[in-house]
Amino acid sequence: MREAIIHGPEALIEGATPASNLLPLRVEGLTLDLGGRRVLDGLNMELGPTGCTVILGPNGAGKSQLLRALHGLLQPAAGVVDWNGVTPAQAMSRQALVFQKPVLLRRSVAANIDFVLRSRGLPRARRDDLLDHVGLAHKARQPARLLSGGEAQRLALARALATDPDVLFLDEPTASLDPASVNRIEHIIRRATLRGARVILVTHDIGQARRMADDIVFLHGGRVTEHAPATRFFPHPETLAARAHVTGGLVL
């Protein structure tokens, strides 16, 4: 039995063990065309069994579409996405994706969680813990669509955690959060990683990348131009684009 994400701190003590056999992930020649434009262009990447991978890259680099393709929501024009022998479509039910713009149902905050739990046949009792976890317990009865931007993102994260996914895709999950909430969300993500979930995180917050990443994937022009452990990437970014991105310089 795996530890549920919502378990207490004692779950933190044990080291990260892979929760599933969906990893390693192998991506070869991934090419994606959207609206007549080539968004990903022969992208290659390999992700190991555990930890948190942070994907960096400028606006429009293709980060969000890459997550969609890895999750199986987009059909690539060419290339292979291989979750340790299974296709994205087969792996999808054991993964969760928090979208850059969260889509919340036209229901109460609590009902948004209930919907996910019910769709997976999970006990509704988990809901209150999940809401508490992201600091939304006091808003449970409120219409979800009246939440602030940051609250909506926290609800989307709680909803993703509800299914106890083996792989968690997070597309800028803290983009509109206040500093305290960022702390809280990072803590939750870290706990999920320790529980064994494989986290793939897109962010523009370099500080967050430093805090969270085990390895960094740098995306530029539809390809991975650099993939390195965080300990090596930050002191010595190899490519000019990555160096500029990290230091806030401009690369066109």
Next chain:
Amino acid sequence: MLDMGEAFGVAVALVLSGDGDLMEIVALSLRVSLTATIAACAIGLPVGALVATSRFRGRGAVLVVMNALMGLPPVVVGLIVYLHLSRAGPLGFLGLLYTPAAMIIAQTILIAPITAALSRQVIEDMHAEYADHFRSLCLSTRQTVQALLWDARYALLTVALAGFGRAVAEVGAVMIVGGNIDHLTRVMTTAIALETSKGDLPLALGLGIVLMILALGVNALVHSLRLTAVRQAYA
């Protein structure tokens, strides 16, 4: 024959007094059209949701037909139902012709395309927004349709009211299959047609007033539903 002003006065008095005949006619109208609306929603909403969420060959043609059927002429629907229910027709053995049941069937056929086509539009827009999330959750078609029907509930109530409005106001279909029989199949629209031709303007006008009030009420309801939905961010 009374002049217009007098007739109007008598008509208002008739409505206010709760005249027995008038009330009977109003009650039958409501029973027939509300039942037809419920039946049309039971058929139309799932069909609309299924078409909205699926992609198949010939989908464009289906949409064109669905939209065209919204404009079915009531007399044509009445005629078709008549041909089926008449004693010589395939369903003649049921003995439904000239009963409220026949009128309900005709009105259901008349407005089912409206509920289907309008709900298809509403649900398709919502599905465009939810599709990625639902696919990520690996929902079945059934779960997807159920969730969309529930989340679109306010808009769908408006769709149902549009269907009801059309049913309660049509005269051609209920006239042909109901026959406008006094105390049995006489509804507001057929009564208005008959009383006008007979020259009994007060009853015709009285029923006309009730019909107008109903239309007003339906629209007020639609409006307040929309306000509620917007206020709760469920629109």
